[in-house]
Amino acid sequence: MELKNALAVCLISFFSATIVLLIARALDVQAASRLEPQLTQIAEELQAIRKAGGIAASPGSAADIAADVAADDGLTVYYLHGNMRCPTCRSIESQTQETVQSDFAAEVDQGQLTFKTLNYEKPAGEELGKKFEVMQPVVVVVRTQGGEIVDWKRLDEVWAFVGDPAAFRDYVRTEVSAMLVSGQPSMLSPGSTLPGVTAPDSAPTTIPSSADPGDIPLP
Numbered sequence: 001m002e003l004k005n006a007l008a009v010c011l012i013s014f015f016s017a018t019i020v021l022l023i024a025r026a027l028d029v030q031a032a033s034r035l036e037p038q039l040t041q042i043a044e045e046l047q048a049i050r051k052a053g054g055i056a057a058s059p060g061s062a063a064d065i066a067a068d069v070a071a072d073d074g075l076t077v078y079y080l081h082g083n084m085r086c087p088t089c090r091s092i093e094s095q096t097q098e099t100v101q102s103d104f105a106a107e108v109d110q111g112q113l114t115f116k117t118l119n120y121e122k123p124a125g126e127e128l129g130k131k132f133e134v135m136q137p138v139v140v141v142v143r144t145q146g147g148e149i150v151d152w153k154r155l156d157e158v159w160a161f162v163g164d165p166a167a168f169r170d171y172v173r174t175e176v177s178a179m180l181v182s183g184q185p186s187m188l189s190p191g192s193t194l195p196g197v198t199a200p201d202s203a204p205t206t207i208p209s210s211a212d213p214g215d216i217p218l219p
Contacts, residue, residue, distance in 0.1 A: 139155040
């Protein structure tokens with residue numbers, strides 16, 4: 001048991017030393033600068049876990065094992081996490097889930113949008129973790145069609161906004177809304193009409209070629 005705890009402490013120390021590098025690779029310079037306060041908080045949380053003599057690991061659940069890799073059709077907001085669950089990571093998860101359930105209640109009820117939590121360090125989530133190039137806990141918005149992933153976006157900046165609930169909610173809401181809209185046909189696409197509006201005749205208006213300009217009365 002002592003050897004196991006010692007190994008756990010070594011792992012948490014390594015994680016604490018490398019998390020900044022991993023996130024910096026995933027974000028641009030501007031986003032990374034906004035992330036600095038959150039990184040400090042995460043480092044403190046990791047140090048507290050280290051002093052406790054071990055790590056808080058997720059044992060895995062039936063939901064992890066039986067999680068669907070992709071829905072048949074629609075949009076899925078994934079929170080992908082590893083075995084370690086720090087308080088900041090859990091805050092990202094809870095804020096994302098709350099935003100989805102409150103701001104997209106209609107889409108959720110209609111089955112167009114779902115929220116799922118998946119461990120990318122376990123077999124059920126490993127494939128998605130690799131596909132989305134996940135290096136740390138993060139939110140990914142995924143659109144599927146016929147059981148196949150047709151589009152996805154990783155929301156790396158959730159780490160920058162986790163300390164500001166209003167900004168976090170706005171960021172997630174904006175990204176999810178954009179993905180929902182991009183998956184629907186545009187109302188202004190060729191051949192479409194607005195509800196209750198009859199499309200006018202598109203035939204061009206022509207002037208008879210026999211008309212004599214002299215016959216047109218002057219104002």
